[in-house]
Amino acid sequence: MFSKSKMNDQATKADDKPAAAPAPATAEFKSTSAPKPKSPPSLISSDLTVTGNIKTSGDIQIEGEVEGDIRAHLLTIGESAVIRGECMADDVVVHGHVIGRVRGLKVRLTSTARVEGDIIHKTIAIESGAHFEGSVQRQDDPLSKGGATPAPKAAPTKPAPAPTKS
16 A cells, blocks of 8 residues: 555654744843943044034034034033034033033033133033133023023113103
8 A cells, every 4th residue: 555655754744843933032032231331522623613513412522613503411612622602511611712602500611711602500610710701690401492581671661751841
C-alpha cells in the first residue's frame, strides 16, 4: 500500500509541530534608557550677526549681534554682544549691551552690562557699575504672553471754567 518513503514523509509531517508563537513583550523588555543628558549651550560667536528671532528650549550664549527677539531657558549675553530686540528667558545674565525689553524670572546685570529698555522680572540683581536706562517692574509671571501691564493712567481732568466778569 504505502511505500517506505511515503510512510517516512507522513511520520516526518506528524513530528513537525508548528513553531511556537513569540512570547509577548514582558517587563524584561522594558526600556531602561536614562534621561537625556543636558546639551551644551548654543553659541553665537562674536563674528556673527543674526537678523531675525531666535527661539530655543535650551541654553544660549550670545557673543555677536542679534537684531530680533530671543527666547531661551538660560540666556547669557556676553560682553561683546549687542542685542536689538526683546530678551526673554527663565534666567537672563547680561554682560553686554541690550537695546530692548528684558523679561525673565531671574535677571542679572553684571558690572559690564548696558541695558536700554525696561526690565520685567521676578527677581533681579544689578551689580555696581552696570548701566541701565529704563523702568523695572516685578511680576510673578514675567514670561506670560500678556506682557507688562501698563500703569493705570489718571482720568483726564476737565479744566475749571474761566471766571466770567459781570
